[in-house]
Structures are given as C-alpha cells and as structure tokens.
Amino acid sequence: MEVNQRRLRDDIEANAAFGAIDAETGRGRTVLAGTEPNREARNRFVDRCADAGLEVEIDAVGNVAATWLPESADPEAAPVAAGSHLDSVPEGGIFDGPLGTYGALEAIRTLQETDLEHSLERPITVVSFTEEEGTRFGGGMFGSSVATGRRSVDDALAATDDEGIAVEDALESIGYRGEGVLDASAWDSFLELHVEQDTRLEERGVLVGIVTTITGIAHATVEIEGEANHAGATGMDERTDALAAASEFVLELESAGREHAAAGEGTAVATVGKSRVRPNATNVVPGGVELGVDVRDVEYGTMESILEEATATLERLEAERGVETRFEREIDVEPAPMDRRCRDALERAGLEAGIDTLAMHSGAAHDAMRVSRVTDAGMLFAPSRDGLSHTPREWTDWADCAAATEVLAGALARLAGAEA
Ligand SMILES: [Zn+2]
Numbered sequence: 001m002e003v004n005q006r007r008l009r010d011d012i013e014a015n016a017a018f019g020a021i022d023a024e025t026g027r028g029r030t031v032l033a034g035t036e037p038n039r040e041a042r043n044r045f046v047d048r049c050a051d052a053g054l055e056v057e058i059d060a061v062g063n064v065a066a067t068w069l070p071e072s073a074d075p076e077a078a079p080v081a082a083g084s085h086l087d088s089v090p091e092g093g094i095f096d097g098p099l100g101t102y103g104a105l106e107a108i109r110t111l112q113e114t115d116l117e118h119s120l121e122r123p124i125t126v127v128s129f130t131e132e133e134g135t136r137f138g139g140g141m142f143g144s145s146v147a148t149g150r151r152s153v154d155d156a157l158a159a160t161d162d163e164g165i166a167v168e169d170a171l172e173s174i175g176y177r178g179e180g181v182l183d184a185s186a187w188d189s190f191l192e193l194h195v196e197q198d199t200r201l202e203e204r205g206v207l208v209g210i211v212t213t214i215t216g217i218a219h220a221t222v223e224i225e226g227e228a229n230h231a232g233a234t235g236m237d238e239r240t241d242a243l244a245a246a247s248e249f250v251l252e253l254e255s256a257g258r259e260h261a262a263a264g265e266g267t268a269v270a271t272v273g274k275s276r277v278r279p280n281a282t283n284v285v286p287g288g289v290e291l292g293v294d295v296r297d298v299e300y301g302t303m304e305s306i307l308e309e310a311t312a313t314l315e316r317l318e319a320e321r322g323v324e325t326r327f328e329r330e331i332d333v334e335p336a337p338m339d340r341r342c343r344d345a346l347e348r349a350g351l352e353a354g355i356d357t358l359a360m361h362s363g364a365a366h367d368a369m370r371v372s373r374v375t376d377a378g379m380l381f382a383p384s385r386d387g388l389s390h391t392p393r394e395w396t397d398w399a400d401c402a403a404a405t406e407v408l409a410g411a412l413a414r415l416a417g418a419e420a
Helices: 005-016 036-050 096-113 140-147 155-159 165-175 200-204 243-262 300-321 340-352 366-370 399-415
Strands: 056-057 064-068 080-085 123-130 188-196 208-214 214-227 268-278 286-296 323-332 358-361 374-382
Touching: 005 036, 005 366, 036 056, 036 064, 036 096, 036 123, 080 096, 080 366, 080 399, 096 123, 096 188, 096 214, 096 300, 096 399, 123 140, 123 340, 140 155, 155 165, 165 399, 188 340, 188 399, 200 208, 200 358, 208 340, 208 366, 208 399, 214 243, 243 268, 243 286, 243 300, 286 300, 286 374, 300 323, 340 358, 340 374, 340 399, 358 374, 366 374, 374 399
Parallel strands: 080 123, 080 188, 188 374, 208 358
Antiparallel strands: 056 064, 064 123, 208 374, 214 286, 214 323, 268 286
C-alpha cells in the first residue's frame, strides 16, 4: 500500500491558499467558520471527494461527510469514519486540521488503488467537522459536539459571533447550511490524524504517535478583590494589593502542576493564561484581578486535586492578605481514553508498513475527544517541527505526512474488515 505523497501535498498546499496570510516565516492562513476562505476550502474539499467517487453530504451545521462504498462492502454496514477540520485559528498553520481531512481522503484513494477494494466490508466516510477551533462562534469542537448529540442543532445554529451574526446565517451565506444531522454514534469507529503540536515524536525520531488518552480540560475564572489606592500615599502595611495576591496564586498553581506532573507520568499541566488587572495603572495599587485558569491531565482525579489545591490557596490568601476571592469552574471535560481496538489497528498498520509508532497522550483537545463519547475512536499524530502549531511556522515534512497517512490507511482497512 503506497500513499501518493505528491497528491496529498498538492491538496494541502491548494487548501493553504484559502485565507492565506503574508507571514514573515512559514505559511499561514486564517480560515474562520462561515467566511469566504472557509467556503473556498469547503468547495475544494467537496470537489476532491467527488473526484474520488465519494458521496458527499452536508448536515445542518455544515459538517461535511463523504462516503466511499467499496465494491465488496455492505451499504448497510456501519461505516468506519476518519477526518478532522478545515477551519483554523487566526494566522494559524496549514497542517492543523487539513492533514487529517485530506489525509483521510488520501487514505481512501490509496485503498481504492489496492486490491482491498474487493475485501472491505464497511463503507468508509471522510469527515470535515465545522469550526473545531472555536475561534468565531466559541466553544470549540462545534461540529463534532452536534454530531455526537452533545449540543442540539437549534442551539448550535443560534450561536452568534462577536458581531451578532448567527451560525445559521453564516453557513447559509456560504452555501453550507445543509440538512439532517451527522450521527457519529452510527459509525463503527472513527480515526483522526492530526499534527502532534509538541516535540515528543521529533525528539525520539519516531514518525507516528498513537494517542492513548486525550487529556481532560478544566477552565476556571478566579477573581481576587483587594482595594485600589494611591501607589504613593498608601503605606506598605496599609494596602490590600489584589495583584500581589494574584501573583502568589499564579506561582502556587504552577507548583501544583509541577508536583502532580512529577508524581504522575508528566501529563498534568496547570496554567494561568489570562489576567486582567483593575485599574491597571502604574500609580495605583491594584484593586482587582481576574485570572483564567487551565488545568489538564489524563487522570480526572489529578485535575480535581490541582483545582482543590487552587481553592485552598485562595482561602489562605483571604486569611493572610485580606482579599476577597471567587472561583468559578466554567469548562469541565473529563479525559477521553482512545479505544483499544482503534489503537491496535493503528499499531498493526504501523508494523505492517514498517513505520515506527509511539504511544502518547494528547495534551490538546480534538474532535476525536467528542466522538470517543459515542463510538470507538482513535487518533494518530504526525511530527511537528519544533513542536510549533497555531502559527505560520507550523511544519510537518511531506514525507512524514505521507507516512502517517499510510498508517491511517492501513488502520482504516483493518477496521473496515479487510483480511489482514
Ligand atoms: Zn486541529
């Protein structure tokens, strides 16, 4: 089985032209859901799927599903699906998303060119989910949330961007407000190929990562209230400095993350990624700070412990510094273990292709996380140069894209019932 690297590269490069930005180094694109570049990217993807003889369907929230029915397959059998997303973050890279969508299409084209066409028992569906990144309409994993029944179509269509434009109108305007709802629970299984966005594969010189678990994510907002006052006239023992208290919190959360990472397998992370200081003036003792907290791990219990330690820190700061604090958990997603059968299919496909694979967790969320709640899901990673992603400097060598796609094709064949 040999993937056509040139064809895969041409697809990804053609897709990179939509929403392309001028970047000093690398190649970037801005493709937000429901925009003109998104329409162009979708149109081309749909055309390429049709070129490969796939039957294309667009659902009510713009998810694209294109199905190949091999000669030997039962049209009624639950399909094996694979895919990712075509949207990007602002000034994102050209591989995050497109590698998984076009890789899945290339895997199908590769299977079509082998004798496997006559031994596959299940249809194979390529999927492009709407707005995985969540940049325009918020939330992230938008399309897969609907396809997995986590979010209703009506609720999703009514979501608006910052300018008050609804998803429904945005999709309508680009011709991708389809019908029905893609039902991921009807799939036999789902595989997502994605760039790693980290350096573990590169460091070990391994071409393909097989994901064991996608980490859970908790987001919380912390508010610390002190007292704004004159920075010159207020003595050091007279102040209630919200930023000084917040700084202690940031450092304690960091050490909680470090300790749990060291005690476990190094997968726990804890970050304060956002802060807003009031009034944010050099000559005023800070009166209030709002912090955005992000905690992740493959073990939900560890996430819980870190968050409990964070609230204990806030209690201590109230007692010691006289500040008032609030802690509100906003996002709470449990870790998503990948299915054993999908992991096995990927491992064996790697062995068969003579491509080394490495088991690893995913620290970032992906559509496969949502899909894993309703059917068997697996993920594989291709190496990211220097671990960079969400930047025009994101890069994966074409040969590495092809190698990962070959493993994907082999795994899809297995899951679709090919005689191994
Ligand atoms: Zn992605």
